[in-house]
Amino acid sequence: MNIHEYQAKELLKSYDVLVPSGGVAFNAVQAGRIAEEIGGSAWVVKAQIHAGGRGKAGGVKVVGSVDEVKKAADAMIGNRLITHQTGPEGSLVQRVWIEQASDIKKEFYLGFLIDRGTQRITVVASGEGGVEIEEVARESPEKIIKEVIDPAIGLRDFQCRKVATAIGLKGKLMPQAVKLMKAIYRCMRDKDALQAEINPLAIVASGDEKLIVLDAKFSFDDNALYRQKIITEMRDLAEEDPKEVEASGHGLNYIALDGNIGCIVNGAGLAMASLDAITLHGGRPANFLDVGGGASPEKVTNACRIVLEDPNVKCILVNIFAGINRCDWIAKGLIQACNSLHIKVPLIVRLAGTNVDEGRKILAESDLSFLTAENLDAAAAKAVEIAGKNQL
Amino acid sequence: MSIFVNKNSKVIFQGFTGEHATFHAEDALKIGTQVVGGVTPGKGGTTHLGLPVFDTVAEAVAATGADVSAVFVPPPFNADALMEAIDAGIKIAVTIADGVPIHDMVRLQRYRVGRDTIIIGPNTPGIITPEECKVGIMPSHIYQKGKVGIVSRSGTLNYEATEQIAALGLGISTSVGIGGDPINGTDFVTVLRAFEADPETEIVVMIGEIGGPQEVAAARWAKENMSKPVVGFVAGIAAPAGRRMGHAGAIISNEADTAKAKMDTMEALGLYVSRNPAHIGATVRRAMEENGIAID
Numbered sequence: 001m002n003i004h005e006y007q008a009k010e011l012l013k014s015y016d017v018l019v020p021s022g023g024v025a026f027n028a029v030q031a032g033r034i035a036e037e038i039g040g041s042a043w044v045v046k047a048q049i050h051a052g053g054r055g056k057a058g059g060v061k062v063v064g065s066v067d068e069v070k071k072a073a074d075a076m077i078g079n080r081l082i083t084h085q086t087g088p089e090g091s092l093v094q095r096v097w098i099e100q101a102s103d104i105k106k107e108f109y110l111g112f113l114i115d116r117g118t119q120r121i122t123v124v125a126s127g128e129g130g131v132e133i134e135e136v137a138r139e140s141p142e143k144i145i146k147e148v149i150d151p152a153i154g155l156r157d158f159q160c161r162k163v164a165t166a167i168g169l170k171g172k173l174m175p176q177a178v179k180l181m182k183a184i185y186r187c188m189r190d191k192d193a194l195q196a197e198i199n200p201l202a203i204v205a206s207g208d209e210k211l212i213v214l215d216a217k218f219s220f221d222d223n224a225l226y227r228q229k230i231i232t233e234m235r236d237l238a239e240e241d242p243k244e245v246e247a248s249g250h251g252l253n254y255i256a257l258d259g260n261i262g263c264i265v266n267g268a269g270l271a272m273a274s275l276d277a278i279t280l281h282g283g284r285p286a287n288f289l290d291v292g293g294g295a296s297p298e299k300v301t302n303a304c305r306i307v308l309e310d311p312n313v314k315c316i317l318v319n320i321f322a323g324i325n326r327c328d329w330i331a332k333g334l335i336q337a338c339n340s341l342h343i344k345v346p347l348i349v350r351l352a353g354t355n356v357d358e359g360r361k362i363l364a365e366s367d368l369s370f371l372t373a374e375n376l377d378a379a380a381a382k383a384v385e386i387a388g389k390n391q392l
Numbered sequence: 393m394s395i396f397v398n399k400n401s402k403v404i405f406q407g408f409t410g411e412h413a414t415f416h417a418e419d420a421l422k423i424g425t426q427v428v429g430g431v432t433p434g435k436g437g438t439t440h441l442g443l444p445v446f447d448t449v450a451e452a453v454a455a456t457g458a459d460v461s462a463v464f465v466p467p468p469f470n471a472d473a474l475m476e477a478i479d480a481g482i483k484i485a486v487t488i489a490d491g492v493p494i495h496d497m498v499r500l501q502r503y504r505v506g507r508d509t510i511i512i513g514p515n516t517p518g519i520i521t522p523e524e525c526k527v528g529i530m531p532s533h534i535y536q537k538g539k540v541g542i543v544s545r546s547g548t549l550n551y552e553a554t555e556q557i558a559a560l561g562l563g564i565s566t567s568v569g570i571g572g573d574p575i576n577g578t579d580f581v582t583v584l585r586a587f588e589a590d591p592e593t594e595i596v597v598m599i600g601e602i603g604g605p606q607e608v609a610a611a612r613w614a615k616e617n618m619s620k621p622v623v624g625f626v627a628g629i630a631a632p633a634g635r636r637m638g639h640a641g642a643i644i645s646n647e648a649d650t651a652k653a654k655m656d657t658m659e660a661l662g663l664y665v666s667r668n669p670a671h672i673g674a675t676v677r678r679a680m681e682e683n684g685i686a687i688d
Binding site: 114116117119120121134150151152189192194221222223224226227253255257265266267268269270271272273274275276277278279280285288290293321322323324352353354375376377380 | 630
């Protein structure tokens, strides 16, 4: 689960991390009021969507008057912002964050992630801030510093000093860097975050030099939300695909893709492999869908309905290798779905595993015309052939 | 022989009296698994399926001599149950739960340092040595005894590969699911090492997924250390970047995470790569022929 920048800043503030003073607004009037409250002579208005690349797309405006704050907010709210991460349809901006503009001296990158190689939380830092870290990693990997944290001991001061020195933070900024890194680590651990990315972390000067978080991105472990009430409340469903949200409510794992062959499969691995087989036969899958274990007729019906909501779907490939599942239940579910949803597109069904003979018999004895396939390869080939025909 | 579990393994179930544990304990007993009891805190002293129930793993181990545990404990309590198994001296703990918080796994892997319990999972179908011992949730009837070792992240893709191998008239020495999560208790390398040392296994099939560096690390290890042929497949050729494809660990975060990049590296390191999930069986046949392993 991801959260907005303003939520990440509020979260960090609760861990005593310095962030610019600001507030969130849902309309231009509120935006103006916030600018007046926080004071100063320059403000930044930032569109709040989960996708990155907002700056280049016009979702971040630096302005010099309260009037301009209102104008910028008005231009953003209610419109769709298209960045390289949103796709061509963009994301609807429903709120903006207004903060005091900072006098930036230098920018850094500071990230915390769970490294799959070491299986530990790792600090990733670079003196090159404000740009995408992937780019730095590609162009000049020597500029990326990594420090692995032992979960039994936690992040030590000396490790923070090591990282700070390596990215060029010294003198009076050193103790600030140590405090900040330890706070972010604590926040990540306490809140079950998968990733915390501060980009940029900046040195700003208004009097004494200070380290401040100018942008922050957090993602959290869905599997831990049951113990993270505060984080769960931050969820913004508007940022998620409504069909994926609906599917997950039915215990289904659905991801929309851009092809025309609908897929209903059990198990994530076999579901991925089914998309692969379709692609290798020259076809294009319309979705990923894992019905999971214990697929009841209701679950199968819901899966069919969700897949068919996509108008591009020309046929559906059902690929079930039943372990905990039972092929006879799946077959009954498919018949129920065909009858209740009046399915017009062809269904290609491959059944294997537990109770396969019963399942095949149920399909064969029904008065509906299912296309059956003996194995994965034949099923994928048939689906691709039919999707091609239905295209014409 | 086989790896990790066999007919001499003494198996307990943690979360024994639950619905899934009961169902799969019965199935395990049917294929000859020595299930010796189970643990459900608060139900110690009772019996279930005619077997003793204990409050703690330590009591179960002391009374039954169990060395393997099938952990059917829900995600919020799963890591704690695993630590209990480690503490009680269990040698192999297989954990089925899908949804264990990743920070719990980070702490668990730290707890395991210096102790020698093998943790298989979480989010795994488990492990099976056909006709001897099943510790997991797979349909045991599709697994015939034989000379092919299988290790996979996914459950259903493991079944798929098993069926393709069975169609060749071949069986399985042991099948291990390491699980679909970003942090696995046991990695591919550990399983490959065990297969290399097992006289009954003559060829190994390794089925990976998008996301993480494990498949490539295992292929490198195999090139340096294995005398037996390894057949590889990586699911997710058609997966878009940045999306979690059902499994928590199946996400492309960078170029090296893609199925193509992993399979390219595997091939360059001398593995037999099946580029198509439907051709795993055929690739096994080719690898056996080229290595003079009898298909019978």
